[in-house]
Amino acid sequence: MNPKRIHIESYGCSTNFADGETLAGCLTQAGYTLTASAQEAEVIVYNCCSVKGPTENRMLDLVKRAPTGKKVIVAGCLPLTSYERLQKAVRFDGVVGPAAGTRIVDIVNRVLRGERVVALDSALRSKPDYCLPRLRGNRVVSLVPVSYGCLGACAYCCVVFARGHLRSYAVEEIVEKVRCDLASGAREVWLTSQDMACYGRDLGTNLTVLLNAVCAVSGDFRVRVGMMTPNLALDILPNLVEAFGDEKVFKFLHLPVQSGDDKVLKAMNRRYTVQEFKAIIEAFRAALPQLTLATDVICGFPGETEEAFNNTLRVIGEVKPDVVNVSKFFARPGTSAASMTEGVVGQAEIKRRSNAMAQLARQLSLERNRLWLGWTGTMLVDEKGKVPGSWVGRNFVYKPVTLKSSADLLGKTLTVRVKETFGTYLAGAIIE
Numbered sequence: 079m080n081p082k083r084i085h086i087e088s089y090g091c092s093t094n095f096a097d098g099e100t101l102a103g104c105l106t107q108a109g110y111t112l113t114a115s116a117q118e119a120e121v122i123v124y125n126c127c128s129v130k131g132p133t134e135n136r137m138l139d140l141v142k143r144a145p146t147g148k149k150v151i152v153a154g155c156l157p158l159t160s161y162e163r164l165q166k167a168v169r170f171d172g173v174v175g176p177a178a179g180t181r182i183v184d185i186v187n188r189v190l191r192g193e194r195v196v197a198l199d200s201a202l203r204s205k206p207d208y209c210l211p212r213l214r215g216n217r218v219v220s221l222v223p224v225s226y227g228c229l230g231a232c233a234y235c236c237v238v239f240a241r242g243h244l245r246s247y248a249v250e251e252i253v254e255k256v257r258c259d260l261a262s263g264a265r266e267v268w269l270t271s272q273d274m275a276c277y278g279r280d281l282g283t284n285l286t287v288l289l290n291a292v293c294a295v296s297g298d299f300r301v302r303v304g305m306m307t308p309n310l311a312l313d314i315l316p317n318l319v320e321a322f323g324d325e326k327v328f329k330f331l332h333l334p335v336q337s338g339d340d341k342v343l344k345a346m347n348r349r350y351t352v353q354e355f356k357a358i359i360e361a362f363r364a365a366l367p368q369l370t371l372a373t374d375v376i377c378g379f380p381g382e383t384e385e386a387f388n389n390t391l392r393v394i395g396e397v398k399p400d401v402v403n404v405s406k407f408f409a410r411p412g413t414s415a416a417s418m419t420e421g422v423v424g425q426a427e428i429k430r431r432s433n434a435m436a437q438l439a440r441q442l443s444l445e446r447n448r449l450w451l452g453w454t455g456t457m458l459v460d461e462k463g464k465v466p467g468s469w470v471g472r473n474f475v476y477k478p479v480t481l482k483s484s485a486d487l488l489g490k491t492l493t494v495r496v497k498e499t500f501g502t503y504l505a506g507a508i509i510e
Contacts (some may be wrong), residue, residue, distance in 0.1 A: 082109060082110050082111055082120070083110070083111050083112075083113050083118060083119045083120050083121075084105050084110045084111065084112055084113065084119055084120070084121050084122075084123065084186065085112070085113045085114075085115065085116045085118065085121070085122045085123070086098055086101055086102050086105075086112065086122075086123045086125060087122070087123070087124055087125065087140075088125040088154075088215075089124075089125065089126055089133075089137065089140075089154070090126070090127025090133070090154065090155070091127065091129075091270070091272075092221055092268055092270040092304065093176075093221075093223045093270050093271060093272065094125060094127055094155070094176065095215065095221055096212075096221035096222070096223050096270065097125060097153075097154070097176055097177050097178070097206070098215075099212045099213055099214055099215060099221060100177075100178075100179055100206050100211075100212050101123060101125065101153065101178060101182045102212070103211030103212040103213045104179065104182055104183055104210060104211060105182060105183060105186065106213060107211045108183040110186070112213070116144065116145050119148065120148065120149060120190070121148065121149040121150075121186055121189060122144055122145075122148050122149070122150050122151070123153055123182070123186075124137070124140060124141055124144075124150070124151070124152050124153065124154075125153045125154045126140075126141075126152055126153065126156035126157075127154060127155055128154075128156040128159045128160055128236065128240070129235075129236070129237055130405060130408055131408030131410065132406075132408065134156065134159075134160055137156050138163070138164070138167045138168055141167075141170065142167070142168050144169075149171045149172075149190065150168075150169065150171050150172075151170065151171060151172040151173070151174065151182075151186065151189060151195075152164060152168075152170050152172070152174075153173070153174045153175070153176070153178055153182070154240075155175070155176055155236075155237060155240035155241065157173040157198055158175045158176075158240040159236045159237075159240050159412070160411060161198070171189045171193075171195070172185050172186075172188070172196070173195070173196050173197065173198065174195075174197045174198065175197075175240060176226075176241060177205055177206050177226055178197075178206075179206040179210055180210060181197060205225075205226045205245050205247070206223075208251055208254070208255045214259075214264070216460070216461060217263050217264070217488070217489070218263070218264060218265050218458070218459075218460050218488055218489045219265075219267075219268060219461075220255075220256065220259035220260070220264035220266065220268065221268050221270060222252060222255055222259070222270065223247075223270055224246065224269050224270065224271050224274070224277050224278075224288065225244055225245060225246035225247060225271040225272075225276070225277050225278070226241055226242065226244075226245045226271070226272070227241045227242040227243045227245050227272060228241070228243075228271075228273040229244050229273070229276040229279065229310070230273060230276075230307060230347075230349075231347055232346055232347055233345065233413060233414045233418075234346060234376065234407065234409075234413055234415040235410070235413065236410035236411065236412060237272060239412055241272055244276055244279065244280045245280065246277055246278045246280050246281050246283075248281060249278070249283060249287060249288050249291050252288060252291075252292065253291050253292060253295060256292055256295055260295070260297050260299055263489070264299065265298070265299050265458055265460070265489055265491075266299065266300050266301075266302065266458060266460050266472075267292065267299055267300070267301045268301075268302045268304065269288070269289075269292070269301060269302070269303055269304060270304040271304060273305065273307050273310065274303055274304045274305060274306040275306030275307050275309075275310035275314070276307070276310050279310075284314050285303075285306070285314060286317040286318050286320070286321045289301070289303070289318075289321040289322075290321055292326075293321075293324040293327065299326060300326055300327070300328055300458060300472070300474075301326050301327045301328065302328045302330060302476060303322070303327065303328070303331075303332075304332060305332040305333075305334060305374075306332065306333060307334065307348075307349075307350075308333055308334075308335070308350040308354055308355045309348075309350040309354070311333065311358055312358060315357075315361055316361075319361050319362055319365050319366070320365075322362065323366065328472065328474065328475065328476040329366045329370060329475040329476070330370045330372070330475060330476035331359075331369055331370070331371050332372040332373070333355070333358060333359065333371065333373055334373055334374035334375075334403075335352070335355050335373050335375060335390075335394075336348055336375060336379075337375070337382065337386065338352055338375075338386075338389045338390030338393030339352070339382070339385075339386035339387075339389040339390060340352055341381065341386065342381060342382050342386050342390075345381045345418075346376075346379060346415075347414070352389075352393055356393075356396075356397060359371060359397050368474075368475050369475060370401070370475040370476050370477060371397070371398075371400050372399060372400060372401035372402075372403070373394070373397075373399045373401070373402055373403070374402070374403040374404075374405065375390060375394065375402055375403070375405065375435055376405050376406075377390075377404065377405065377406055377428055377431040377432040377435055378406055378407040378423040378427065378428030378431055378432070379415070379423075380407075380415060380418040380419075380420065380422050380423065382407075382421070382423055382431075383421070387431050390435070391435065391438060394435070394438060394439070394442070395438065395442075398442050398445070399439075399442060400442075400443060400446045400447070400477075401439075401443060402435070402436075402438070402439035404432050404439055405432070406428045406429065406432045407423070407428060440501050443501045443502060444499070444500070444501045447477070447499040447500065447501065447502075447504060448499050450477060450499060451496055451499050452495070452496060453473070453495070453496045454493070454494070454495045455473055455474065455493065455494070456473075456491055456493050457471040457474075457479055457491070457492060457494055457506075458471055458472060458489070458491050459471040459481070459487040459488055459489065459491075459492060460472055460488075460489075461488070462488065463480055463481075467483065467484055468480055468481065468482055469481045469482075469483060469487045469488070470503075471494070471506075477503075477504055478502070478503040479503070479504045479505070479506040480504070480505050480506065481494065481506055481508060483508070492508050493508070493509045494506040494507060494508055494509060495509055
């Protein structure tokens, strides 16, 4: 077995996938060869997520199943959020936090020499240099982390323990990164971070300034803006809506509500009200009526009464999101929610509530997607489908449209007509 053969697997958010692309680029530049499977490699790097309890369980099971005889390095958020559990549950040869950058090369070298490496000391202060090599997982999509960390202190969130306080890249750095990726073939730019709405506040700028600068870059490309918290979106709202109006920006808004009850939001330390959440959506839809809206809901947070849960159901039914990411509450170690003892909701009830919310989400998603039946327009094909001969593109509101073709359509801009609608996607046909 060639000790220069490395296998990397990334999981979780788009920022973590971007981190994984940098790990791959740095190791390749250092002379390592990436392998398609873990069996072929001498060293396996698992770039892990741990945002939720079930996610952490899946990550640990993944590492446990690593092929025998391989050196194993665990990277990403998991080592910082749950290091004690990681130590007890799995065998590993090295650990490093998120955004490791060039440090991964030294860690791999030391692991191959027989050392057991724990490199978690500077994870909360660093962010990778944009000049580092990166191997994009999708030649069409450019993942651009605009910052690391956030300004929030949500009671349920453990990501802050791994990603730390806000550290933004300068607007000029991001624009240059976008230019370079477009020159190398990217057609879709994902601006991503833990919270896009807090971008630049440590540098005296904000998201609207960044969007205007990125959209001023010449070229035929589209921009997807990642998740943003309502309170920080609210104070830049008029300019934010205007920036989203640029033809290069997907009309896609990811705005987590988490709960439709103000008392629960306060307990969660979410710094907005239900009415403020609605006001943001109203402002966006007034300017962009075909907007795709995605939101997140946590079911069973401590103190969520039956009435509070029904309030959330009502709010979701009123705003009619296209996508609702439903989560069951799981107390994460070290968070303030983990020590809450009053109003704790039982697991059976959490399951019932999440099932009810998921059912509503499916109903609304199908209802919203049916509005697109017969739509004709252009879209960029940005990924291969799961079925051989299938492709997935995104229209101007970031709705996924599937196509069937034996040709390679990746990166093509096509005119399509939506022939059929489903709960999570649209099915289209190419118009000759």
